[in-house]
Amino acid sequence: MSNFREAQRQAHPTKTNTLLLGIMCVLILIVIMQIWLLTAALNESLDGHNAVKWPAFWVSLLLFGSGAALLRYLPAPIRLPAREVVREAFPHAALAWRTLGISAVSLALAFAVWFMWSAIPLRLKDAGFVFTRQQLFWLTATPVLLGSFLRIPYGLIVSTFGSRRSYAFVTLLLLLPCIATGFAVKNPTTPYWVLLACAALTGIAGANFATSMGVINLWFPKQAQGTALGINGLGNFGVTIAQFTIPLVIGFSLLGASGGTSSKPARSIHIENAAFIWIPFILTCSAAIWFGTKDNTAPPKTLASQLVAGKRLHTWVLSFLYFLTFGCFVAMGASLPLIIKEVFALAPGGAPKPLLFAPWAAAIATVMRPVGGWLADKFGAGLITSISIGTMAVGGFSLTGFLQPDQFTGFFIVILVICAAAGLGNGSVFKIIPLVLSKEAGAAIGIVSCLGALGGFVPPLLLGWTMDHLGGPAWAYTGMALFALVCLFVNIWFYHRRSSPTHC
Amino acid sequence: MNTDSNLPEKSAPEVDFPIERVEAEHVSRREFTKFLCFVSGGMAVGSGWVAAKDRLFPPHRIEGEAFVCNVSDVPVGGTHPFTVAGSKTQFMLIHLNDGSWRAYEQKCTHLSCAVFYQPQTDKIQCPCHNGWFDARTGTVLQGPPPRPLPRLDVVIKGEDIYVTEPKSA
Numbered sequence: 018m019s020n021f022r023e024a025q026r027q028a029h030p031t032k033t034n035t036l037l038l039g040i041m042c043v044l045i046l047i048v049i050m051q052i053w054l055l056t057a058a059l060n061e062s063l064d065g066h067n068a069v070k071w072p073a074f075w076v077s078l079l080l081f082g083s084g085a086a087l088l089r090y091l092p093a094p095i096r097l098p099a100r101e102v103v104r105e106a107f108p109h110a111a112l113a114w115r116t117l118g119i120s121a122v123s124l125a126l127a128f129a130v131w132f133m134w135s136a137i138p139l140r141l142k143d144a145g146f147v148f149t150r151q152q153l154f155w156l157t158a159t160p161v162l163l164g165s166f167l168r169i170p171y172g173l174i175v176s177t178f179g180s181r182r183s184y185a186f187v188t189l190l191l192l193l194p195c196i197a198t199g200f201a202v203k204n205p206t207t208p209y210w211v212l213l214a215c216a217a218l219t220g221i222a223g224a225n226f227a228t229s230m231g232v233i234n235l236w237f238p239k240q241a242q243g244t245a246l247g248i249n250g251l252g253n254f255g256v257t258i259a260q261f262t263i264p265l266v267i268g269f270s271l272l273g274a275s276g277g278t279s280s281k282p283a284r285s286i287h288i289e290n291a292a293f294i295w296i297p298f299i300l301t302c303s304a305a306i307w308f309g310t311k312d313n314t315a316p317p318k319t320l321a322s323q324l325v326a327g328k329r330l331h332t333w334v335l336s337f338l339y340f341l342t343f344g345c346f347v348a349m350g351a352s353l354p355l356i357i358k359e360v361f362a363l364a365p366g367g368a369p370k371p372l373l374f375a376p377w378a379a380a381i382a383t384v385m386r387p388v389g390g391w392l393a394d395k396f397g398a399g400l401i402t403s404i405s406i407g408t409m410a411v412g413g414f415s416l417t418g419f420l421q422p423d424q425f426t427g428f429f430i431v432i433l434v435i436c437a438a439a440g441l442g443n444g445s446v447f448k449i450i451p452l453v454l455s456k457e458a459g460a461a462i463g464i465v466s467c468l469g470a471l472g473g474f475v476p477p478l479l480l481g482w483t484m485d486h487l488g489g490p491a492w493a494y495t496g497m498a499l500f501a502l503v504c505l506f507v508n509i510w511f512y513h514r515r516s517s518p519t520h521c
Numbered sequence: 522m523n524t525d526s527n528l529p530e531k532s533a534p535e536v537d538f539p540i541e542r543v544e545a546e547h548v549s550r551r552e553f554t555k556f557l558c559f560v561s562g563g564m565a566v567g568s569g570w571v572a573a574k575d576r577l578f579p580p581h582r583i584e585g586e587a588f589v590c591n592v593s594d595v596p597v598g599g600t601h602p603f604t605v606a607g608s609k610t611q612f613m614l615i616h617l618n619d620g621s622w623r624a625y626e627q628k629c630t631h632l633s634c635a636v637f638y639q640p641q642t643d644k645i646q647c648p649c650h651n652g653w654f655d656a657r658t659g660t661v662l663q664g665p666p667p668r669p670l671p672r673l674d675v676v677i678k679g680e681d682i683y684v685t686e687p688k689s690a
Contacts, residue, residue: 044554047561051561051568052564058571062571078569085561088558091551426577515534
């Protein structure tokens, strides 16, 4: 008995030929029509008749969409695809997804606590403290440093102590910096080294990232890890949440009689609320982790087997790439308000409000992270990383053309594009880690995220230096774009080339 | 569906970098189709640029009046090139033979060559492709330019010459 496919093939042996020919002809016609629309719109708008250009664009877009949809009917190629999808068993799917939800929320909380020392120094002067700009800068930078280095041990404890115990413990530990900071900033006579110590202690919140990612890595199989790690990366929204809520809560008293400074009778700010507000959420999240998730039944790995991750070449290659993508995202979030204020202060119509625009850059990078993870699962992480790094390079080079005071719209659009590409790259690089370093994934995640977070420390320094010595940030952006080009070649060599042994 | 293909097995580098010239220059129909789709996307982006360019990057308009030079700087039949603050466009101030003043962009509307004023014939010439504009109105008299020269209104205040955006007619 012949099957249906066989009968079809015998009835029309050149069916795929005809199909392909038809698709090509339709596409040629589509391109011809689009050329006509483009030249017509161009001619008319140069003459000053602006009625045609928007309808022409919509029709052209529609034509492109229908042409792209036609590609779905392209017949399959003759040779087999070179990349094999690794499929593992996925036994505890429901529990894994629940763990993911709780983990993302707890990670958002950790990021919010980590970020509080970026908002507090701005208002220390209003609370009665007197510090130099250099001292304030170090208060914002110290949590980033410590948060980076602690990611290595925080990534290791997941495999050694179990996902539930380690994650609940590190979340509960967030109480320490919150309480310490809150009481330290309440009193204007607190010496500087105490505040610096509190900022350093807050660094542990940044390391929660490594534990969280390690937990997700344990619970999800390889083919879904891109998506899962990306959704967990939505915890980065904690930064956006903190950026919007901290200015609000500083304004009113949360603790009644025990809060507040009394130096200014007209308007007192309660800066310690920036720290205390997180305490109820920390307790809730720790309880949710302890009661809502389980320790993974996989056998615990020894510390020694994990530390081998440091010897592998790919750990350092991926750290190099993550240095670019994550560093860019942090740098845009931290230094964008300053750049907006300094470069566009003379914009016609008044300087754009930094706090209105800056959070969107970090937000879009966060949103694109799970998209990057999902696309990496579907199309291959090497390709998506190349696309994202390439976009960042192009964006970085073109940014130098938008630094005149009246070019804020163009500048902001390019910044958003760069941040979206950085988010995409974050998701796809994190997909590569468990694929290439399957045995030491937890420790590798720790090391990669540690070096990546350091990447968030360097660009603000660079921007500050070029603003002071070269008058503008143009060279810093060019430097970033050149670095992105190097990363692009590295990525293509290791993960995008089909002939590479670690092709993803 | 493709099980009866009799192509030999090739490793991935041999497929991507063929040795035979025929194979290296071969563009499969799949690749061509995807290329067409890419060109189509480029056209759509181009149309979007044409549509959105004026909104995102509006052309520079002169606020109020911009000072150019003194009356005594330009003799009858002479020209004076100038730019306005905030824009790089090169303009040209002409003192016509009958004593009146005109100001036009110096960029030819055909392919952006610099035009110049010929006092003998009282016309503006673009030497690149022999295009001619009327000196009084800027309209095209002859040649490939498709549109008249963009102009600015000239305002004389005593000894000073100012230019301003033309009132839309």
